[in-house]
Amino acid sequence: MSTPVPVGLPRRKVDVQVNGVERSAPEGATILDVCQAAGLEVPTICWAPTITPVNACRVCVVELEGARTLVPACSRRVTEGMVISTDSERVRASRRMVLELLASSVDLSRAEADILRWLEEYGADPQRHGADRARVSEPVRRHDELYVRDYDRCVLCYKCVDACGTEAQHTFAIAVAGRGFEARISTEFDVELPESACVYCGNCIGVCPTGALIFTREFDLRRSGQFDPGAQAVTTTVCPYCGVGCNLELHTQDDQIFRVTSPADHEVTSGHLCIKGRFGFEYAGGARPGRPDTSNPETIRDADAPA
Amino acid sequence: MESRSSLDAPTPAEVRVLDAAVGLRHDTVDARVIRRGPDRRHLLLPALHALQDGVGWISPEALGELCARLEVPRAEAFGVATFYALLRTEAGPATVVHACDDIACRVHPDYRDPAAAHAAHAAGESVGVHPSPCLGQCDRAPALFVQRSGAEAARWRAVGSVADALATAGTEPASPRVLAAGPAWLTGRIGVVDPASLEDYRAHGGYGALRTALAVGPDAVLREIADSGLRGRGGAAFPTGVKWRAVAASARRERYVVCNADESEPGTFKDRVLMEGDPYALVESMTIAAAAVGATRGYVYIRGEYPEAEERVAHAIDRARHRGLLGSDVAGSGLDFDIEVRRGAGAYICGEETALFNSLEGYRGEPRSKPPFPTEAGLFGRPTVVNNVETLHNVTVILNAGAEAFRRVGTAESPGTKLFSIAGSVANPGVYEVPFGTRLDELLALAGAPGAGGAVLLGGAAGMFVSPDATDLPLTFEDSRMAGLTLGSGSVTVFDRSVDIGDIVERITSFFRDESCGQCVPCRVGTVRQHETIVRLRNGSALPDDGELLEDLAGVMGDASICGLGHTAASAVTSALRLGLIAGAPASSGNGTGR
Ligand SMILES: Cc1cc2nc3c(=O)[nH]c(=O)nc-3n(C[C@H](O)[C@H](O)[C@H](O)COP(=O)(O)O)c2cc1C
Ligand code: SF4
Ligand code: SF4
Ligand code: SF4
Ligand code: FES
Ligand code: FES
Numbered sequence: 001m002s003t004p005v006p007v008g009l010p011r012r013k014v015d016v017q018v019n020g021v022e023r024s025a026p027e028g029a030t031i032l033d034v035c036q037a038a039g040l041e042v043p044t045i046c047w048a049p050t051i052t053p054v055n056a057c058r059v060c061v062v063e064l065e066g067a068r069t070l071v072p073a074c075s076r077r078v079t080e081g082m083v084i085s086t087d088s089e090r091v092r093a094s095r096r097m098v099l100e101l102l103a104s105s106v107d108l109s110r111a112e113a114d115i116l117r118w119l120e121e122y123g124a125d126p127q128r129h130g131a132d133r134a135r136v137s138e139p140v141r142r143h144d145e146l147y148v149r150d151y152d153r154c155v156l157c158y159k160c161v162d163a164c165g166t167e168a169q170h171t172f173a174i175a176v177a178g179r180g181f182e183a184r185i186s187t188e189f190d191v192e193l194p195e196s197a198c199v200y201c202g203n204c205i206g207v208c209p210t211g212a213l214i215f216t217r218e219f220d221l222r223r224s225g226q227f228d229p230g231a232q233a234v235t236t237t238v239c240p241y242c243g244v245g246c247n248l249e250l251h252t253q254d255d256q257i258f259r260v261t262s263p264a265d266h267e268v269t270s271g272h273l274c275i276k277g278r279f280g281f282e283y284a285g286g287a288r289p290g291r292p293d294t295s296n297p298e299t300i301r302d303a304d305a306p307a
Numbered sequence: 308m309e310s311r312s313s314l315d316a317p318t319p320a321e322v323r324v325l326d327a328a329v330g331l332r333h334d335t336v337d338a339r340v341i342r343r344g345p346d347r348r349h350l351l352l353p354a355l356h357a358l359q360d361g362v363g364w365i366s367p368e369a370l371g372e373l374c375a376r377l378e379v380p381r382a383e384a385f386g387v388a389t390f391y392a393l394l395r396t397e398a399g400p401a402t403v404v405h406a407c408d409d410i411a412c413r414v415h416p417d418y419r420d421p422a423a424a425h426a427a428h429a430a431g432e433s434v435g436v437h438p439s440p441c442l443g444q445c446d447r448a449p450a451l452f453v454q455r456s457g458a459e460a461a462r463w464r465a466v467g468s469v470a471d472a473l474a475t476a477g478t479e480p481a482s483p484r485v486l487a488a489g490p491a492w493l494t495g496r497i498g499v500v501d502p503a504s505l506e507d508y509r510a511h512g513g514y515g516a517l518r519t520a521l522a523v524g525p526d527a528v529l530r531e532i533a534d535s536g537l538r539g540r541g542g543a544a545f546p547t548g549v550k551w552r553a554v555a556a557s558a559r560r561e562r563y564v565v566c567n568a569d570e571s572e573p574g575t576f577k578d579r580v581l582m583e584g585d586p587y588a589l590v591e592s593m594t595i596a597a598a599a600v601g602a603t604r605g606y607v608y609i610r611g612e613y614p615e616a617e618e619r620v621a622h623a624i625d626r627a628r629h630r631g632l633l634g635s636d637v638a639g640s641g642l643d644f645d646i647e648v649r650r651g652a653g654a655y656i657c658g659e660e661t662a663l664f665n666s667l668e669g670y671r672g673e674p675r676s677k678p679p680f681p682t683e684a685g686l687f688g689r690p691t692v693v694n695n696v697e698t699l700h701n702v703t704v705i706l707n708a709g710a711e712a713f714r715r716v717g718t719a720e721s722p723g724t725k726l727f728s729i730a731g732s733v734a735n736p737g738v739y740e741v742p743f744g745t746r747l748d749e750l751l752a753l754a755g756a757p758g759a760g761g762a763v764l765l766g767g768a769a770g771m772f773v774s775p776d777a778t779d780l781p782l783t784f785e786d787s788r789m790a791g792l793t794l795g796s797g798s799v800t801v802f803d804r805s806v807d808i809g810d811i812v813e814r815i816t817s818f819f820r821d822e823s824c825g826q827c828v829p830c831r832v833g834t835v836r837q838h839e840t841i842v843r844l845r846n847g848s849a850l851p852d853d854g855e856l857l858e859d860l861a862g863v864m865g866d867a868s869i870c871g872l873g874h875t876a877a878s879a880v881t882s883a884l885r886l887g888l889i890a891g892a893p894a895s896s897g898n899g900t901g902r
Contacts, residue, residue, distance in 0.1 A: 054826075055676050055827075055869070056826050056827050056828070056869070057827070057828050058827050058828055058829055058867040058868070058869070059828070061866070061867045069865065069866050069867070069868075069874065070866045070867050072676070075676055090866065093859070093862055093863070093866075094829070094862065094863045094866050094867040097829065097833075097859055097860070097862065097863035097867075098828050098829060098863060098867060101828055101829065101832035101833060101836065101863070102828055102832065104832065104836070105832050105835075128850070128852055128856060129836055129839070129856070130839065130843065130850055132839070133835075133836065133839055134835050134839065155828070156825070156826075156828075156831070165380075165383075172380030172381075172382055172383055173380075173382055174382050175380070175382040175383045175385065175386035176386050176671065176825070177382075177385050177386045177389040178389045178390075178825070179389070179390050179654070179822075179823070179824060179825050180820065180821060180822070180823040180824065180825040180831060180834070180835075181820065181823070181825065181831055181832065181834075181835045182825070183824075183825035183826075183831070186382065186385065186386070187381075187382050187385075188313050188367065188370060188371075188381035188382050188384070188385040189313065189367045189370075189385060189396065191312070191313070191367075195312060196381075196382065197380065197381065197382070
């Protein structure tokens with residue numbers, strides 16, 4: 001999303017203290033904005049730069065002087081004089097537990113590299129919750145050759161729901177159904193995607209941080225043990241289907257496209273595409289991996305795909 | 308089973324229900340591509356209720372048609388329907404008996420396990436028996452709630468066996484025990500007036516407070532409420548005057564008054580007794596609130612398991628409107644205000660104020676992030692006064708007696724009287740009205756609690772166990788806070804020494820596991836792990852670090868959850884461990900917050 005053009009009075013500055021250091025931020029900024037500007041890492045899972053925060057995962061909590069509980073950095077806006085600690089013992093304890101609870105209930109093995117790193121850094125130990133602990137257990141939903149839904153990996157970050165709904169696609173094909181630990185991302189009555197309102201834009205896949213939503217080709221490569229980051233490349237090109245000019249990143253392995261993304265910071269797409277750009281390679285035989293967009297060969301670079 | 312689609316035609320019966328509930332479909336709507344339409348989404352929950360009542364479940368076809376009519380995406384409506392315990396998205400028996408197995412009922416001598424009750428009931432009949440969390444009738448334990456659908460759709464509350472419950476359809480439940488030790492400000496009319504009669508209400512002082520309010524004007528009412536020191540009775544004890552003033556001072560004109568009558572805290576039933584026994588007082592109080600803050604619309608959100616309360620409040624609203632005490636010119640004063648009743652559908656979390664707003668608006672009952680607070684952005688994003696039933700009942704008391712007289716009862720920080728719902732192992736379960744400052748042991752004596760031994764849970768599942776040697780606690784907000792306790796919703800659940808407190812604690816942990824909305828990780832997963840750990844402690848399979856694990860869970864739920872459900876999900880457990888009440892578990896030294 002492009003930054004709003006300021007009108008009227010310039011935004012006022014707010015002075016806050018973060019980990020003992022005075023910082024100033026524009027009014028309306030979140031604690032996370034301030035931390036990012038200061039180069040302090042605050043882990044986030046359900047937050048994304050292009051999506052209004054739902055503040056559900058709670059891994060971003062920080063300590064705010066005077067507050068009874070910790071507060072979510074991703075959505076709490078700074079106010080004058082806030083005194084914030086991002087790395088106190090209390091903060092670390094809650095973050096560790098959030099990560100540990102997630103890892104104890106779903107399969108995070110294909111989660112974003114950052115999430116895997118935080119699990120290590122915070123010392124999450126899912127095993128201590130016992131071998132008989134309840135876990136999310138769902139069949140893999142593979143209903144077509146475009147993408148697979150593997151909700152055993154889902155952390156319920158709501159990103160796919162929001163990408164499908166108010167934040168990008170306005171299709172509302174999926175929502176959270178059920179309650180509590182039984183809550184799941186679902187179509188109405190869990191009907192298969194072709195029967196639902198889904199238009200196969202793949203924007204949900206683009207935002208999923210855990211690999212729960214995954215291109216069918218990538219899913220098959222991974223399942224058969226052939227997924228090989230060493231043999232992969234990413235090619236940046238422009239979608240040929242219409243005049244909007246969406247940037248595409250074609251992820252290939254051995255000349256086969258297994259995933260298509262668009263950069264989240266791209267000013268046209270914000271990472272979102274439509275079915276043609278996302279899955280058009282299925283029928284566009286011409287989009288030969290390895291020989292893409294020859295006008296721009298230097299855009300071919302190595303993949304940094306997560307293991 | 309043959310596959311059914313939301314795009315197929317609904318049955319004639321479903322169409323009839325939908326015609327009555329939401330009207331016809333806008334002919335420009337294409338069922339295949341439903342975006343979010345304007346304005347009518349708040350009819351979703353009432354329409355789902357209508358389908359549940361009329362047809363017995365919400366079928367794919369009926370949901371599809373409903374969504375086309377209201378312009379609500381199907382996946383979202385399914386998400387709403389599956390949020391609630393009283394709505395079903397699979398066909399099932401036409402009659403369902405919800406049998407309470409919660410903390411007060413399960414210690415009653417007549418209590419039977421719902422599974423056993425089901426087995427004992429004549430097989431083959433179209434009756435389902437579901438175990439249920441507290442039904443808000445702990446004074447009549449063991450409690451049942453019957454939900455019948457189809458042509459004779461009805462809901463009623465009952466006691467005893469499933470067979471009895473099915474036989475007592477529509478009979479008036481026994482009147483509740485209500486006792487006041489001190490001024491009967493809140494309970495004085497209960498059992499005295501005819502709850503259906505506006506004339507009788509007036510004959511007993513009703514509508515005098517509204518007359519005063521309209522005569523003195525909004526500023527004077529706000530001052531009186533602020534001066535009275537009235538604090539919220541829904542659990543958070545927030546000063547009512549501050550809340551009202553914030554809404555009155557808002558720059559936005561469209562404002563709401565919402566009465567929180569979702570009363571679902573296990574062990575609590577006082578709001579039910581107020582609504583059933585004195586419904587006009589609630590209508591009058593909400594009208595005064597509207598006059599004070601400048602609201603034009605009010606809602607009473609009543610839990611779905613309270614059919615009598617719903618019927619009586621709806622009747623009172625109807626009569627008041629008929630007499631010009633609601634509507635476009637309330638009592639000839641020019642005030643424009645009306646009230647609508649909305650029915651909850653079986654979700655404890657919908658008592659959390661922002662979850663209640665979402666539920667009413669037709670979304671899943673998931674709490675919102677605060678700030679912004681309801682006074683700034685509440686129902687439909689507008690400034691909203693949301694108050695508990697008992698809080699509102701105090702409003703007429705204050706306007707009738709004056710703030711000064713109100714303050715003369717109770718303590719400086721906790722003025723007035725307080726209702727306590729007392730149940731469990733007591734001779735006289737019921738609603739007790741006492742001045743703030745009455746000691747817990749005095750209250751227990753009034754209700755005929757057994758002497759030494761046993762345990763008392765103060766504030767329901769979200770509350771804490773009181774040490775047996777600390778029952779001399781004065782019941783005020785300030786004393787309970789100093790003792791590390793909370794009055795919460797004002798429930799006092801008593802367990803004699805024969806009760807296995809470990810069993811009660813386990814039930815509390817499964818309550819939170821079932822009732823978590825599932826939105827945030829600390830609570831969605833933490834409540835499950837807490838329940839599993841307590842089960843392990845009780846069945847002898849504890850892991851070496853389980854004590855530490857419980858403290859860590861209490862820490863993250865209390866510190867990092869979004870709402871009060873997660874914040875308090877460990878308090879009863881922690882207090883029971885600290886007091887050494889769980890057989891087999893080591894007494895912990897934790898301070899209760901895990902910090
Ligand atoms: C999980 C949860 C459940 C709640 N349930 C109720 C309820 O059933 N009734 C109620 O009045 N308040 C309930 N509350 C408190 C409300 O959020 C809110 O504070 C209250 O309605 C405000 O009214 P008051 O100021 O008059 O107390 C609940 C809070 C939480 C966190
Ligand atoms: S592919 Fe697009 S339309 Fe389909 S569920 Fe994902 S975001 Fe929604
Ligand atoms: S499927 Fe992925 S994006 Fe959607 S809620 Fe689950 S983890 Fe988040
Ligand atoms: S604390 Fe529990 S009930 Fe409250 S928002 Fe989080 S998951 Fe929902
Ligand atoms: S990133 Fe802030 S709550 Fe998830
Ligand atoms: S009705 Fe059973 S515990 Fe309240």
